[in-house]
Amino acid sequence: MAMSGILKKIGEPSYTLLEYVVLITLMMYVLTPLLWLLETSVNTDPVPYLSIPKGITIDHFIAVLTNRPITGGYAAHPVYMTRWIVNSLIISGTTMIIVIILAVLASYSLSRLRFRGKNLLMTLILLSGFMPRMAMILPLFQLCRTLGLVDNLIGVAIVVASGTLPTQIWILKGFFDQLPRDLEEQAWICGCDRVSAVFRIILPNVGPGLAVVAFMSFLSGWGAFTIPLILIRREYLFPISLGIASVFIHNPGEIGLVVDYGPTCALAVLYAIPSIALYILLRERLMEIRLARLEVR
Amino acid sequence: MNLKVLKIKTWIRDNLDQIVLSLLVVPALVLIFTFQLIPSAWTIWFSLTDIALVGKKALNWSFVGLKNYLDMITDIDFWRSMNVTIQYCAVSLVLRFTVGILAALFMTLSKVKGKILIAAIFLLPSAIPGIMHPYVWISMLEPKYGTLNTILKFFGLPPQSWTYGAVVESLIMINTWAGYTFTMILMASAFKSIPREYYEVAEIYGASRWQKFRKVTLPLIKFPLILCLILIFKEDIDDFTYAYMFTGESPRPDFKTELLSLYAYHKAFHYYELGFGCAVGFVIAIIVFVLTLLQLRVARV
Amino acid sequence: MVEITLENLTKYFGSVKALDNLNLKIHDKELMVLLGPSGCGKTTTLRIIAGLEKATSGHLYFGNKLMDKVPVRERNVSMVFQSYALFPHMKVFDNIAFPLVIAKYPKDEIKKRVKEIAEILRIDDLLDRKPHQLSGGQQQRVALGRALIRKPTVLLLDEPLANLDAKLRVEMRSEIKRLQRSFESTAIYVTHDQVEAMSIADRIAVLKDGQLQQVGTPDELYHHPDNIFVAGFIGTPSMNLLDCSFDEEKGILDFGSFTLDVPENIKPLLKGYSEVIVGIRARDLQVSKEKMPDSIPLEVYTIEPLGEETIIILSSENVRIRVVTHVEFKADIGEKVWVSFDLNRMHIFDKKTEKAIL
Numbered sequence: 001m002a003m004s005g006i007l008k009k010i011g012e013p014s015y016t017l018l019e020y021v022v023l024i025t026l027m028m029y030v031l032t033p034l035l036w037l038l039e040t041s042v043n044t045d046p047v048p049y050l051s052i053p054k055g056i057t058i059d060h061f062i063a064v065l066t067n068r069p070i071t072g073g074y075a076a077h078p079v080y081m082t083r084w085i086v087n088s089l090i091i092s093g094t095t096m097i098i099v100i101i102l103a104v105l106a107s108y109s110l111s112r113l114r115f116r117g118k119n120l121l122m123t124l125i126l127l128s129g130f131m132p133r134m135a136m137i138l139p140l141f142q143l144c145r146t147l148g149l150v151d152n153l154i155g156v157a158i159v160v161a162s163g164t165l166p167t168q169i170w171i172l173k174g175f176f177d178q179l180p181r182d183l184e185e186q187a188w189i190c191g192c193d194r195v196s197a198v199f200r201i202i203l204p205n206v207g208p209g210l211a212v213v214a215f216m217s218f219l220s221g222w223g224a225f226t227i228p229l230i231l232i233r234r235e236y237l238f239p240i241s242l243g244i245a246s247v248f249i250h251n252p253g254e255i256g257l258v259v260d261y262g263p264t265c266a267l268a269v270l271y272a273i274p275s276i277a278l279y280i281l282l283r284e285r286l287m288e289i290r291l292a293r294l295e296v297r
Numbered sequence: 298m299n300l301k302v303l304k305i306k307t308w309i310r311d312n313l314d315q316i317v318l319s320l321l322v323v324p325a326l327v328l329i330f331t332f333q334l335i336p337s338a339w340t341i342w343f344s345l346t347d348i349a350l351v352g353k354k355a356l357n358w359s360f361v362g363l364k365n366y367l368d369m370i371t372d373i374d375f376w377r378s379m380n381v382t383i384q385y386c387a388v389s390l391v392l393r394f395t396v397g398i399l400a401a402l403f404m405t406l407s408k409v410k411g412k413i414l415i416a417a418i419f420l421l422p423s424a425i426p427g428i429m430h431p432y433v434w435i436s437m438l439e440p441k442y443g444t445l446n447t448i449l450k451f452f453g454l455p456p457q458s459w460t461y462g463a464v465v466e467s468l469i470m471i472n473t474w475a476g477y478t479f480t481m482i483l484m485a486s487a488f489k490s491i492p493r494e495y496y497e498v499a500e501i502y503g504a505s506r507w508q509k510f511r512k513v514t515l516p517l518i519k520f521p522l523i524l525c526l527i528l529i530f531k532e533d534i535d536d537f538t539y540a541y542m543f544t545g546e547s548p549r550p551d552f553k554t555e556l557l558s559l560y561a562y563h564k565a566f567h568y569y570e571l572g573f574g575c576a577v578g579f580v581i582a583i584i585v586f587v588l589t590l591l592q593l594r595v596a597r598v
Numbered sequence: 599m600v601e602i603t604l605e606n607l608t609k610y611f612g613s614v615k616a617l618d619n620l621n622l623k624i625h626d627k628e629l630m631v632l633l634g635p636s637g638c639g640k641t642t643t644l645r646i647i648a649g650l651e652k653a654t655s656g657h658l659y660f661g662n663k664l665m666d667k668v669p670v671r672e673r674n675v676s677m678v679f680q681s682y683a684l685f686p687h688m689k690v691f692d693n694i695a696f697p698l699v700i701a702k703y704p705k706d707e708i709k710k711r712v713k714e715i716a717e718i719l720r721i722d723d724l725l726d727r728k729p730h731q732l733s734g735g736q737q738q739r740v741a742l743g744r745a746l747i748r749k750p751t752v753l754l755l756d757e758p759l760a761n762l763d764a765k766l767r768v769e770m771r772s773e774i775k776r777l778q779r780s781f782e783s784t785a786i787y788v789t790h791d792q793v794e795a796m797s798i799a800d801r802i803a804v805l806k807d808g809q810l811q812q813v814g815t816p817d818e819l820y821h822h823p824d825n826i827f828v829a830g831f832i833g834t835p836s837m838n839l840l841d842c843s844f845d846e847e848k849g850i851l852d853f854g855s856f857t858l859d860v861p862e863n864i865k866p867l868l869k870g871y872s873e874v875i876v877g878i879r880a881r882d883l884q885v886s887k888e889k890m891p892d893s894i895p896l897e898v899y900t901i902e903p904l905g906e907e908t909i910i911i912l913s914s915e916n917v918r919i920r921v922v923t924h925v926e927f928k929a930d931i932g933e934k935v936w937v938s939f940d941l942n943r944m945h946i947f948d949k950k951t952e953k954a955i956l
Contacts, residue, residue, distance in 0.1 A: 019407050026399060027418060032445075033474065034421060036436040037429070050436065050447050098328075106325035109318045123593055128329050130586040131337040132535045134558050135578020138571065139339035143332070162332035165325055182683035185650050188670040189677050190744070191700035194314065204687040225427060225538065244428045272424035276417050283416065311667070 037265050046262035060266035070263045081267050083236065084243035087153060088222055091239055092274075094157035095164070095221030096214055102161070103168045103213055108198065110169070111176035122173070125166045133163070133226045141230050151234050159227050164220040168213045175209030176202070211282045219275060240271055337582070344576035349569040358572070365576035375577070377552050378560040385465060385472075385556060386533040392473040393529050397480020404481065405488040406514070423478040430475045431542050434467065464553045468539050479532070480525055487521035488514065520595065527592045534584055537562070557581050600661045600751045600784055601626045602647065607656035609642055609808075616642045618808040620656070629778050629785040631795040633831075634805035640788045643805075644754050647786065648677050660751070676745035676783075677754040680761070682737050684729040684744075691725040694743040701748070715743045718777070735766045742774070746781055753783040759794065771798055792832050796820070804828050826947050829877045835909060837877045837945070838919050844868050851876060855915040856894045861941050868946065877945035880920040884938045885910060885927060893938035898929050912937060 040046040044055035063070060067082035110122065133140075140159070141150070149155025179202060187197035203210070225241040232238060238246060244264060309316065344365055348358035369375045400419045404412055425433070437445050491514060499509045537558040544554045547567045555563075558581060565574025602624040609617040617639045624630045632640035645651040646658060649670035658665045665673065676697070684693050691712055692699075698708045716722035719739040729737055738758060745753060758774070759767045775798045778785045789795055795802050796816045803813040804827070812824040816832075823829035829837050842853040849865055850857045851874070860868065868874070884890070896912040896919065908927060912919045912935070921937065929935055947953050 016408050019403075022399065023403055023407075023415070026396070026403070027415075029396075030419060030422060030474075033433045033437045034425075037425065037433055102325040102328060105321040109321040113315065113318055125326075125329065126593065127586060127589050128333045128337075130589060131333070131340060131582045132537075132558055132561075132578055132585070134535075134537050134562055135340050135575055135582065136336040137565075139336035139343070140332070143336055143339075158328070159332050162328045165329055166333075169325060180681065180683070182679050182681050183685060185670075186677070186679060186683040186685075187696075188650075189648060189675060190697040190748075191671045193669075193671060196700070201685055223427060241426055241428060244426055268425045268429045271426050272421060275424035276420055279420055280413060280417060283413070 037268055040261050041265040041269050043262065046260075046265065060262040061270065063263045064267050064270060070260050079235075079243065079247060081243065081263060084238055084240045084267075085270070087237055088239040088241075090153045091157050091160065091224060091228070092218045092221030094154055095161045095224075096218040098157060098161040099165055099168050099217035099220075100210065100214055102165060103172050103217075104203075104210070106165075106169050107172035107176050108202070111173050122170070125169060128166055129163060137230050140227075144231055150231050151237060152231070153237055156224065156228050156231050156239075157221060159231065160221050160224045161217065163227075164217055168217060171216075172206070172209050172213050175206045179205055215278050215282050218278065222271075222274060240267065244268070340575045341579055343572055344579045346572045347570070348572045361572070365573045366580075368573065369576055369580070374548075374552070374555075375560065378555045378557050381465060381552065381555055382534070382557045385469060385536070386530055388469050389472050389476070389533050390526065390529050392469065393476045393533075394480050394526060396473060397477040397525075398484050400477060400481040401484035401488060404485045406510075419481060420478055422475050427475070427538060428542075430471050431539055434471050434474070438467070464543060464549075468543065468554060468556075471539050472533070472536065476529070476532070480529065483521060483525045483528070484518065487518045491517050523595050524592060527588055527595065531585055531588045531592075534558075534581060534588075602752065602784060602786070603657075603659040604643070604647075605657040605659065607643070607646065607653050607658070609639075609646065609651065610654045616808050617646075617653070620805075620808070620810055622803055622810060622813060624784060624786060625801075627782050627784055628800040629775065629787060629798060631799035631802045632786060632788045632805060633790070633792060633795040633802050634811075635790055635831075637807075638805040639808040640790075640805050641756055642808075644677075644756055644786060644788050647752065648675050648754055649673050673752070674748070674750055675752040675754055676748060676750035678738075678741045678745050678756065678758045680757045682729075682741040684737055684740055686729055688728070689725065690721065690727050690729070690732070690740050693729065693740055694725075694747055696744060697748045711747055712743075715747050719743050719773075734761055734763075735770070738762060738770065742777070746777060746783075749781055750783055753778065753781075753785040755785065755787045757789055758787075759789075767794070774798065793834060796832070804831060823877075823945065824953055826875060826877070829945055829947070833879060835880050835920050835922070837879050838883075839947075840876045840878075840917055840919070841949075842874060842876055844871055844874050846872075853917065855917065858894075858939060858941070859892070864941070864946075871946075871948055873949040875947040875949060877947060878939055878943065880909065880922040882940045882943040883919070883921040884940070885912075885921050885923050885929075885935050886938075887929070887935055889936050890938050892941075893936040895934050896937050898931050898933045898935060900931060901929065910935075 036050045039050060039053055041060055042056050042058065043051070043053035044057050044059075045053075046060075062068075064081045064085070067080050070079050070081060110118065144150050144155055144159065147155075149158065183201050183205070184197050187201045188194075192200065223241065224239065225245070228239050228242050229245075232242065235246070244267065247260075247264065345360060345362055346358050347361045347364070404416050404419065422430075495513045495517070496509055499513050504512065535558055536556055540554050540556045540559045541562070544559060546563070548555050548560070548563050557577065561574045561577035561581070563574075564577060565571045604620050604622040604624075607617050607620040608615070620639070620643065632643060634640050642651060646653050649665070649668065653666070660673070685696070688696070694712050694715060695708050698711065703711075712725070713722065716725060719742060721736060721739050721743065724732060724736060724740070729740070732740065738761075741758070745755075755774070759770055762770065771794060774787075787795075787798065799816055801813060801815050802819055804811040804819065806827055812819060812828045814822075819828060819832050823832065823837075826839060830839055840853055842851045844851055844860070846869065849860050851860060853876075884893075886893070889895075894914075896914045899911040899913040899918065902909040902911070903925065906925070908923055908925055910921050910923060910927075910929065912921060919937065945953065
């Protein structure tokens, strides 16, 4: 309590000064590593370390977005980064759609049904992700090959979706639980059948929940690395994560490679945009996550 | 016979509502079962064999029961790996949490301006591709040309060798920098969900900012806080990517980066002991499993 | 506009019996109140009529039509919940219009009807607002509007006034009654407030522990309660209920601390009963400072002046008796006054909750 005593003497305004100092420090910690990334993406003559750019250009960004062939690194031939972006979008988008549909169906039912094993089922769902994906490489590959999902962007989306589904169901169920049954019952009394009640009354009121689930599932797909690594052989189908890895990593453990850093860093910057944009748009909604609790009997 | 059929039909017609509802859960369950549970079970099965990817054992493998597990416990490398992993997880936990919670504070409770910009900046590390993380840090720490040393040189100070060679520390640094956003998002949402009224009451009683923080904020975030710690640990135990990029296909002689998952990978693919690798993988899984149960206990509170 | 029949309705929630063999007929166009303490089964009954719950056994009829298996949305009932259940994401206009939108009425028809109802309920200036921007009373009227817009055959109300302040409650009571009359709906109204029930009901059904205690007009329930529970529940202040034993030989009722002579016309009706409970309303007793014929001396326990009238509580040994008297009567605590019973207004109940006379 001596602390508050001292502070009372200094006066509260210094708090804010302290805050700004800490904030700046934190920002520096966060941003300094990124300086190189940002600088290189606009540098006419990019190098693998921080330097004052001899000239500023957006050419790297254009190269990435217009499917210009990019050479360098350990890629055996020029790579087309635009293709990577498209692939990543396909995977993320598909993952998001699959998750939203299945999660809404499952969460709504689990929220409204009453049966004795409910807690058990919810627990099992959450525990289903216990095996590290690295350990499952071979079985997963075999399974997907049997199902024809290898070298297939949709296949990747399906597997990624299955991985993130448990968490999303938990989150979404929390939102459904919070809606009073009154609303649905009133809708039925007014003449709705169950389906239209869900669409007209329930879904509009779990908006924040849907936004969160969409956001998180999209990002799961966007950042997927291990699963595509297992399932995709053809370069043509590489998502961004695999693509960058293919030009950077030939022998892991070696640093300081010759690679066309400019476009690569530009791609990294572009890569960051969906995450940031989605987060800013959904900021308010995200704050409302109320982690689902188990039902108390 | 006909009476029974009639009874079933009536039961279906009466309970149609509930039946349809139950069916809605099925697609999600099918997906999870197929792509998570079946491979997991398969892996556990592998861990009980001495199967290998190539070579003699690829075809002539046999069921060996718990032999892999016994070998694991007696393998000194396993324990060295465990040692590294625990160090990694412990330090990483503290750092990821601290930085994350500071960031969360700035995003919600502090009095600084421009929160949206701050939020966007804080998010950046996890927004860029994971592959880039090590490279971004290497460019920072490189003794000759790295950013940090460049700044030092700029100020006329001698260049340091930082932690460029000491590997686990580098891994921890990268993981912290990339991983604090997880804490940040969770805790920010926790901070935001504290109803304003509590602060107003404290205000009426003349509480200072610090007191408000201690008496109102801290007690109310206990639950998300514990949950957060468990989830961070759960993530870190699994960590693979950065370690892999630093180490490659075979373990470093000094074993300094051999996280458990990497150890499992090497055993499976480099030493061709797939069964063994799966066993290690399963051990990691058990740890995650226990942590998840712990997490659920907290949720029931 | 229909007669509702509840036949042998029983409902279990797990092992808890919420309704016990309930039989009730609700007349066409009447406002029936289901009255009783919390947990007596009145809301359960309402929900079964609406179709939100299924009875464990028994039947429900609208007129001659068996409604047991008819789904909620086909029953043409409207219900006002205690929480109002207004749709938070819709404006007031859309909330009220909702039933018509579902029934696919043409747009201009909907607009016309919503405006009509809104005017009647005096919320026509709120049509563009959202529920969270309204006060409790306004929300309640929106809920009513939504219920009435379809001119329902059956109108169900579950403690609609419970969340309002006292003054508003009294106001809205009569509003609801007026509306029900003008729309000619058969209405069932659930409440635990007996004053509310008495003021608006055509008939009241009193429930306790899932069982029907008595059904009748407010008058009937007040003047001719069938059992002790109803007698004690209806009326403010509540009826005085006194233990006593009937001595057939001597023809008196022995209250322990005093006795009363039983009038001749009543004696034969009490034949065979020994342990009884005598009920007498506070307004059927007289107090005076002087001894009157057939009066009992009792001590004043406390006095509650209420402005228009005064309630005096008298005691003697084991009994407490409430008497309503006019304001001019003044007495001190501990003072001895004389109370006379109007024996023709007595209610006598067998100790086993059965009534004997009047």
